[in-house]
Amino acid sequence: MTSTPPKRLVVAVNPAASFGRRRGVGADAAGRLRAAGHDVVELEAPDYAMLRSRARDALATADALIVVGGDGMVNLGVGLVAETGMPLGIVPSGTGNDTARSLGLPHDDPGAAIERLLVALQREPRSIDAARVSHAAGTRWYACMLSAGFDAIVNERANRMSWPKGPRRYTIALLVELARLRPIRYRLELDGVASERAAVLVSVGNGVSLGGGMKATPDAVLDDGLLDVLVVEPLSRSSFLRIFPRVFAGTHVTDRRVSIERARRIRIDAADVVAYADGERIAPLPIEIECVPGALRVLV
Known part of the structure; x- marks a missing residue:
């Protein structure tokens, strides 16, 4: 008892x-x-x-x-x-x-x-932040990581594939999209400061990792009231393949083409990109993300 x-x-x-x-x-x-x-x-x-x-x-x-x-x-x-x-x-x-x-x-x-x-x-449960995502069709929440770049494009392709089943589907989708790798023109707004950037990857982390341990935002804190915004500038395929393994250790952040900024409110817009959060399809861009401090109580 x-x-x-x-x-x-x-x-x-x-x-x-x-x-x-x-x-x-x-x-x-x-x-x-x-x-x-x-x-x-x-x-x-x-x-x-x-x-x-x-x-x-x-x-x-x-x-x-x-x-x-x-x-x-x-x-x-x-x-x-x-x-x-x-x-x-x-x-x-x-x-x-x-x-x-x-x-x-x-x-x-x-x-x-x-x-x-x-x-x-x-x-007593632990209180942590959660991220609220607003989009054209409504509102969603996530706890760990949102992706709106290369990895989200791979997810989108894999979900459209009926063959093969299981992890091989994602491997094939990754190879197809890697062959087509090209910069995406983003319109970003972080706490009211707007910019336009070319990038291959934009992720917004409340937690540290995605994809089973890839430490995209290695210094993210679950209860600091902020989200970590990862931007990876345009890369060649060979450069992408060199940097990619480093994500598992979180050392990719030392590359000059990788930046992380912290913000409470983020707006992301780009053509033909669908956002995924915690591995789930959210909505096509544009989206607005807000960190809601203490929104989630977890049993840990």
């Missing part, structure tokens, strides 16, 4: 979690939470839209939302609980798990993550 009163927990499981090597993580998490004395509502659905709807209804009588999956599930959770005061717990079981990495959670060991969650439920 817990040393604090039992809680009513909504556990939302990635719709794709019935496949692959981590298909039992959701049931394991729910079982361990019940064994600890909590009242658990376990939710599964065939797709994200239905899962989101079911979770929204269940949260009316809940004390916390627990998401089981990767960054896409974290994104779903953030969209449901940002600015509500409802705590969010994370059991990472995806391929990237970049939000978990930024929070210092076990990102490659679901069992250890469940143990950490059980301890966190006995403590």
Whole structure:
């Protein structure tokens, strides 16, 4: 039993979690939470839209939302609980798990993550910032990283491909877009200061990494009230391939063609670019991003 009163927990499981090597993580998490004395509502659905709807209804009588999956599930959770005061717990079981990495959670060991969650439920949640994205069709939230450049273009191509399945699809999309690499003309506005820049990559980090540990904004802080804006100036394909591996260590920031600025409000516009956040498709540019301090309470 817990040393604090039992809680009513909504556990939302990635719709794709019935496949692959981590298909039992959701049931394991729910079982361990019940064994600890909590009242658990376990939710599964065939797709994200239905899962989101079911979770929204269940949260009316809940004390916390627990998401089981990767960054896409974290994104779903953030969209449901940002600015509500409802705590969010994370059991990472995806391929990237970049939000978990930024929070210092076990990102490659679901069992250890469940143990950490059980301890966190006995403590006060941590308050961190979240980023609110406004676009032509509405508003979205994200916790870790937004991309609006080369990596987002690769994501967009991969999502349009019906073959092959799995990670190979992204590898092929990467090679196709690398062959077509060219600068994008951006119109940026950081806290009211406007500029036009040619770049191959623009990312806006609340957390540190994207793509499973690529430290795009290595010095980002989750609760400083600011977002880190990464801009990579035009590069040849050979230069891009030399810099790219350095992103995993965060040492790309020493290159003179790479810059990071901090801002609370950012506007990004460019032709034919779609923004992705936490690996999820957000909207075509233009978008406006605002860092909302303390908008998210997390169980860590």
